[in-house]
Amino acid sequence: MAALLGTFEQIVLLAVMISGDEAYGRSVLRAVEASFAGERSVSAGAIYATLDRMESEGLVSSRLERGTPARGGRAKRFYRVTSPGIAALGEAKSTLERMWRGVTWPREEMG
């Protein structure tokens, strides 16, 4: 059985999903930044490292397309969540939901 996805991996996978057909590095970075709502800063290095690792694990796939003048003619890599990626996300979601069912939130001791 594959390891359970980490929180950041789930966020990146969801960002790829949300971006749909237009999921490329920049759109993923922006979606992740938006998810943190300014509470955390996120670096491009962390995003691309996660995307690379997930691609090598078969959770996402990518295709390279020709660049546009807006990006100095540089090629653009689009990402897509694969079936194993969707399955891994589903597993992480249901595991968390099962665990949360046993927790009262917010905790009383938090005031």
Place this chain on the structure above:
Amino acid sequence: MKQAGPPKLMEKLLKSLLPEESRESVSGDLYEEFCDAKVPTLGPMRARLWYARQVLSFVPQKFGSVLALTCLFTWMSGMWLGLMDLRLRHPGYAGRELIAGLIVGQAAVTLAALYLRRPGWLRPLALVGCAGILWLAGRALAGVLTGANPEGYVLLIALALIVQSVLTLLILPGLNRRLTQRA
């Protein structure tokens, strides 16, 4: 008017940090974000700082484990050196005891910040201390290079402190490692 692109030096550094297959796509993504979003919202100066921060975030990926080991080794060496300096109490170097004490304290804080699971306020404290050590070492180095009687010992210590401070400043933020680690 021609819109300014990202700093050329940083673009070169980025390309040198990336593997061949993602060089164009990643630099293109950052170029697009820099020109379309960051320059209009942050202004050219802060946009350049943003770009530099993004480029530096690729350093741990490329050199992460080597940097961490070198960093640990240099801080341990610095701590040893400082402790020995305090213990031996060289005559005529009263000011050096303070510096040696600072180095030992800073090394201890940095090591704790690097390896504790929840470093909390130790991380910013270590970063500030690290910048202080870098400044101190820079001054010592300048003093040696411009002084009439250059002291090899001080030159060596200053260079070692500069190297370990730069390494630590690169590693200490540690956001990538913490955020991307597996559950």
